[in-house]
Amino acid sequence: MSRSIPELLAPELREVVGREYVRADAGSLERYGQDALGIGHPPDLVVIPADTNQIAAIARLCDERRVPLTVRGAGTGYTGGAVPTRGGVLLSLERLNRILEIDETNLLAVVEPGVITGDLQRAVEAVGLFYPPDPASLDISSIGGNVAECAGGPRGFKYGTTRRYVLALEAVLPGGEIIHTGSKAVKNVVGYDLTQLLVGSEGTLAIITRVTLRLVPKPPARATLRALFGDIRGAVTAVSTLIRRRVVPATIELIDAASLEAVREHLGRDLAPRDTGAMLIVEADGTEAAVAEEIDVAAQACRDAGATAVALASGDEEREQIWTARRLISLALRATGLLKINHDVVVPRGRVPDLFAVIQGLRDRFGLRIVAFGHAGDGNIHVNLMVDRDNADERARAAQAERVLFERVVALEGSISGEHGIGFAKAPYLGIELSAEAMALMKRVKAAFDPHGILNPGKIFP
Amino acid sequence: MSRSIPELLAPELREVVGREYVRADAGSLERYGQDALGIGHPPDLVVIPADTNQIAAIARLCDERRVPLTVRGAGTGYTGGAVPTRGGVLLSLERLNRILEIDETNLLAVVEPGVITGDLQRAVEAVGLFYPPDPASLDISSIGGNVAECAGGPRGFKYGTTRRYVLALEAVLPGGEIIHTGSKAVKNVVGYDLTQLLVGSEGTLAIITRVTLRLVPKPPARATLRALFGDIRGAVTAVSTLIRRRVVPATIELIDAASLEAVREHLGRDLAPRDTGAMLIVEADGTEAAVAEEIDVAAQACRDAGATAVALASGDEEREQIWTARRLISLALRATGLLKINHDVVVPRGRVPDLFAVIQGLRDRFGLRIVAFGHAGDGNIHVNLMVDRDNADERARAAQAERVLFERVVALEGSISGEHGIGFAKAPYLGIELSAEAMALMKRVKAAFDPHGILNPGKIFP
Numbered sequence: 010m011s012r013s014i015p016e017l018l019a020p021e022l023r024e025v026v027g028r029e030y031v032r033a034d035a036g037s038l039e040r041y042g043q044d045a046l047g048i049g050h051p052p053d054l055v056v057i058p059a060d061t062n063q064i065a066a067i068a069r070l071c072d073e074r075r076v077p078l079t080v081r082g083a084g085t086g087y088t089g090g091a092v093p094t095r096g097g098v099l100l101s102l103e104r105l106n107r108i109l110e111i112d113e114t115n116l117l118a119v120v121e122p123g124v125i126t127g128d129l130q131r132a133v134e135a136v137g138l139f140y141p142p143d144p145a146s147l148d149i150s151s152i153g154g155n156v157a158e159c160a161g162g163p164r165g166f167k168y169g170t171t172r173r174y175v176l177a178l179e180a181v182l183p184g185g186e187i188i189h190t191g192s193k194a195v196k197n198v199v200g201y202d203l204t205q206l207l208v209g210s211e212g213t214l215a216i217i218t219r220v221t222l223r224l225v226p227k228p229p230a231r232a233t234l235r236a237l238f239g240d241i242r243g244a245v246t247a248v249s250t251l252i253r254r255r256v257v258p259a260t261i262e263l264i265d266a267a268s269l270e271a272v273r274e275h276l277g278r279d280l281a282p283r284d285t286g287a288m289l290i291v292e293a294d295g296t297e298a299a300v301a302e303e304i305d306v307a308a309q310a311c312r313d314a315g316a317t318a319v320a321l322a323s324g325d326e327e328r329e330q331i332w333t334a335r336r337l338i339s340l341a342l343r344a345t346g347l348l349k350i351n352h353d354v355v356v357p358r359g360r361v362p363d364l365f366a367v368i369q370g371l372r373d374r375f376g377l378r379i380v381a382f383g384h385a386g387d388g389n390i391h392v393n394l395m396v397d398r399d400n401a402d403e404r405a406r407a408a409q410a411e412r413v414l415f416e417r418v419v420a421l422e423g424s425i426s427g428e429h430g431i432g433f434a435k436a437p438y439l440g441i442e443l444s445a446e447a448m449a450l451m452k453r454v455k456a457a458f459d460p461h462g463i464l465n466p467g468k469i470f471p
Numbered sequence: 472m473s474r475s476i477p478e479l480l481a482p483e484l485r486e487v488v489g490r491e492y493v494r495a496d497a498g499s500l501e502r503y504g505q506d507a508l509g510i511g512h513p514p515d516l517v518v519i520p521a522d523t524n525q526i527a528a529i530a531r532l533c534d535e536r537r538v539p540l541t542v543r544g545a546g547t548g549y550t551g552g553a554v555p556t557r558g559g560v561l562l563s564l565e566r567l568n569r570i571l572e573i574d575e576t577n578l579l580a581v582v583e584p585g586v587i588t589g590d591l592q593r594a595v596e597a598v599g600l601f602y603p604p605d606p607a608s609l610d611i612s613s614i615g616g617n618v619a620e621c622a623g624g625p626r627g628f629k630y631g632t633t634r635r636y637v638l639a640l641e642a643v644l645p646g647g648e649i650i651h652t653g654s655k656a657v658k659n660v661v662g663y664d665l666t667q668l669l670v671g672s673e674g675t676l677a678i679i680t681r682v683t684l685r686l687v688p689k690p691p692a693r694a695t696l697r698a699l700f701g702d703i704r705g706a707v708t709a710v711s712t713l714i715r716r717r718v719v720p721a722t723i724e725l726i727d728a729a730s731l732e733a734v735r736e737h738l739g740r741d742l743a744p745r746d747t748g749a750m751l752i753v754e755a756d757g758t759e760a761a762v763a764e765e766i767d768v769a770a771q772a773c774r775d776a777g778a779t780a781v782a783l784a785s786g787d788e789e790r791e792q793i794w795t796a797r798r799l800i801s802l803a804l805r806a807t808g809l810l811k812i813n814h815d816v817v818v819p820r821g822r823v824p825d826l827f828a829v830i831q832g833l834r835d836r837f838g839l840r841i842v843a844f845g846h847a848g849d850g851n852i853h854v855n856l857m858v859d860r861d862n863a864d865e866r867a868r869a870a871q872a873e874r875v876l877f878e879r880v881v882a883l884e885g886s887i888s889g890e891h892g893i894g895f896a897k898a899p900y901l902g903i904e905l906s907a908e909a910m911a912l913m914k915r916v917k918a919a920f921d922p923h924g925i926l927n928p929g930k931i932f933p
Contacts, residue, residue, distance in 0.1 A: 112819075112821075113715065114711055114714070114715070114819075114820065114821035115819040115820055115821050115850075116714065117819075137717055158660065159660045159664075161658055165657075165658060166657075169635070170658055172664070172667075173631070173635065182908070182912070186908040187908075188906065188908050188909045188912060189906065189909065190909070192817075192884060192885060192886045192904075193819040193884040193885070194817040194818060194819060194849075194850055194851070194884070194885045194886045194889060195627075195628075195817075195820075195849050195850070195851075196623055196627060196632055196817050196849055196851050196886070196889035196890060197817065197886040197888070197889065198620065198621045198671045198886075198888050198889065198890060198891070198892050198893070199886050199887055199888050199893060199901065199904050199905065200893065200901065200905055200909070200910070200913050200931060201668060201671070201672055201676075201913045201916055201917075201931075202621075202634075202667055202668060202670065202671055203909070203912065203913070203916075205634075205664055205667035205668065206663060206664060206667065206668050206916075208664065209660045209663070209664055210663055214663075225719065226714075226717030226718070226719060227717065229717070249576055252576070252578065252688075253575065253576070255599055255688030255689065255691070256688070257687065257688060295757075295761060296760065296761045296764050296765075298758070298760030298761055298763075298764060299757060299758045299760055299761035301760075302758050302760060303758070355656040355657075355658050355659065356656060357574075357576075357577040357579070357655040357656060358576065358577055358657075359574075359576035359577050387656075387657050387658055388577075388656055388657070389656070389657075389658050422654060422655040422656070423654060423655070423656045424654045424656045424658070424659040424660075424661050425661055426659070426660050426661050427656060427658035427659065427660065428658060428660060429660070430660050431660075431661060431662065439661065439662065442654075442661050443661065443662055444650065444651065446644070446648040446649075446650050447650045447651065447652065447662070447665070448662070450644070450650060450665065450919065450920065451662050451663050451665070453919035453920075454663055454665075454668075454916060454919045455663075456919070457912065457915035457916045457918070457919045458912065458915075469662060
């Protein structure tokens with residue numbers, strides 16, 4: 010009666026994966042009990058299978074015993090998607106880490122979910138191909154997690170997010186059935202698109218065990234520019250102007266004054282003169298000629314929108330300098346020692362100025378330090394509430410500000426998450442964006458995959 | 472007890488949409504009882520609502536009475552998706568035909584489902600924007616049908632199919648609930664991606680009543696080439712070569728010798744010398760400079776693969792001549808007077824030569840006339856079985872050939888449909904591609920949306 014989950018399941022799980030791959034020591038439980046959000050609940054057991062058949066056996070065991078089963082990629086998410094909410098079994102995909110195939114004729118790769126995204130990118134670039142999705146975590150996050158959360162990144166503006174590159178999946182259902190969705194063909198309209206349904210489903214529908222990814226040719230050339238503006242509105246006008254001139258750069262990153270200030274204060278570096286209100290980084294890629302043309306249009310659009318300075322980088326070294334500036338921001342925010350509550354809200358890009366007005370309103374109303382930067386081409390802005398974790402009052406104000414932010418974003422016809430997913434961190438806010446009917450429908454879809462609700466309970470739904 | 476569906480429902484439907492928009496005359500029932508496949512079953516009633524609220528009321532009535540409800544766009548599909556299989560109510564979306572919004576800042580359009588795809592394309596191109604999906608039916612098919620079937624077209628190789636352009640949907644569930652999926656933001660990972668699940672669901676899950684589409688800038692330049700080859704293998708080698716040289720043209724169309732022969736025989740036109748085994752049409756688009764570069768690489772790839780002739784069209788008139796050749800094929804096939812059983816199978820592009828070997832095997836084994844052409848970049852080849860509709864034996868041989876074709880395509884890691892969907896025409900073959908587990912899962916998803924199974928019964932599933 011009172012035997013705990015570990016006692017009940019551990020012997021059987023050991024038979025499936027071998028003794029050394031079932032862990033219940035305090036260190037493992039703590040390590041696998043959190044992600045980049047830094048909040049979580051430890052599992053009762055950690056199991057580290059070697060292949061799909063072992064995963065099917067684990068799923069079947071958990072389903073029979075109604076034990077929560079949380080699947081973990083590299084644990085780099087910001088919303089707790091890979092972290093248990095109430096114990097149970099944590100299944101880590103770290104041993105499924107092989108690139109199985111890079112097919113240069115059909116422009117695709119077949120990989121196991123534990124492959125680190127950056128490793129895949131380097132492998133395909135070595136043969137002149139390109140896997141565009143570039144979440145900031147790409148050197149530490151895994152393809153399986155990227156697919157489960159539908160990761161984005163700066164290049165999403167031109168290339169789309171992870172979703173666009175997933176052709177086919179192998180996945181395990183809670184009952185232990187192994188299903189195959191999609192195919193190696195780039196077009197497929199046979200039955201419902203379960204592939205796209207699984208992308209972004211945050212480990213709540215099935216366990217992804219193999220991923221077939223579409224690749225594109227590696228762009229032969231790229232060029233980057235950095236432009237400074239007196240205020241956010243000028244920067245956004247530049248973005249709108251270049252889009253009206255029908256240019257789609259690979260990347261348009263926007264950095265606000267608070268971000269520049271954080272770098273100044275915490276790293277002692279001046280990325281721009283003190284009166285700078287916003288910085289844009291624009292990168293074009295493609296053929297040599299197209300890149301030259303696009304970056305010129307972008308530079309002119311910045312000047313026409315009142316940029317106070319426009320610097321063009323052609324060589325790799327100059328490019329690197331510009332991107333270093335972007336990376337320093339995250340470093341500076343970490344250096345504050347504050348809790349960084351990172352929200353990846355997204356609005357139609359023409360409404361980015363309204364979003365920044367909302368952010369300023371939150372600063373004024375709640376007395377919070379808020380740093381914002383992100384993907385201006387997409388309207389996907391990372392809004393970082395910087396909070397003293399020992400100050401209960403400030404944390405309470407941040408919680409209030411969060412809700413107001415989400416309500417305003419939805420009122421601007423945007424979305425409360427563009428890249429990070431819902432996990433448990435944003436679950437209480439789902440109803441701000443989705444109607445009761447839509448949520449009820451999603452729960453019925455969930456039940457179609459996972460009738461006993463064992464997969465990643467406590468996620469997505471409030 | 473014995474009152475028929477029309478008698479039961481007609482008065483209430485008239486109250487919803489007005490007397491003139493409920494039809495039960497023989498002409499209407501016949502007209503709305505078939506699509507481009509030319510086979511079907513008439514509905515008992517045709518209802519032509521004006522807006523989403525009327526559609527919700529119709530859905531609720533049909534759901535309460537358990538009456539089959541089939542939704543029809545422009546009725547141009549090849550698999551019977553918009554045609555009843557056993558009577559019931561046919562809901563035509565023809566009155567929901569407005570372009571509601573073209574947003575040049577956010578690069579999107581909001582349209583009603585009855586808008587003709589070509590009309591939308593012209594409207595957005597007039598302001599320098601571009602809606603890439605280009606099914607052959609674009610001047611007669613509607614956006615709603617394109618979304619429901621996930622229509623493709625020649626440009627799919629570079630630009631992807633309809634799926635890639637659908638940002639958000641308004642849809643009516645069978646119970647009458649109106650749901651909104653996605654948003655105007657180009658990234659959205661809030662809950663399951665119901666938008667992508669509805670794309671390609673063939674009217675079996677919900678009734679799409681409004682579509683928000685992503686647009687891209689209109690490419691400023693394009694160039695087209697036509698290349699002739701001694702055989703299919705040469706043409707496919709050219710395609711692989713240009714892809715290995717890392718070029719992605721907008722379109723790569725492949726036309727086989729049987730297609731050229733059909734034009735010669737039925738229209739008296741010689742599109743190429745008699746010993747031509749295959750024709751390629753390659754079109755590049757983008758900036759002036761990029762287009763020049765890409766089309767040169769493509770021409771060289773064709774020559775290196777042994778093309779017997781390569782002709783480059785730069786002006787609009789020359790371009791038009793090349794595309795006319797492509798369009799003449801469909802005309803010639805119609806002129807045969809034969810039944811054209813058009814299958815849009817798709818294989819990984821490197822396997823297109825294997826697919827053509829399969830097709831030749833079918834000709835030899837079943838004594839059938841088979842004409843094949845299509846989107847070589849995608850591996851999506853339209854295989855047309857040309858059958859005398861009065862010859863029962865030939866029809867039976869065609870049915871056998873069909874099954875063998877589908878089995879071989881799946882063995883080549885392809886898919887039995889790349890663009891046309893399953894409808895009822897391909898439903899018997901679903902099990903060739905999908906496992907029993909995957910089909911069972913899809914049926915549970917169907918039940919999550921449509922518990923009483925009223926929406927488009929007899930479609931997709933065997």
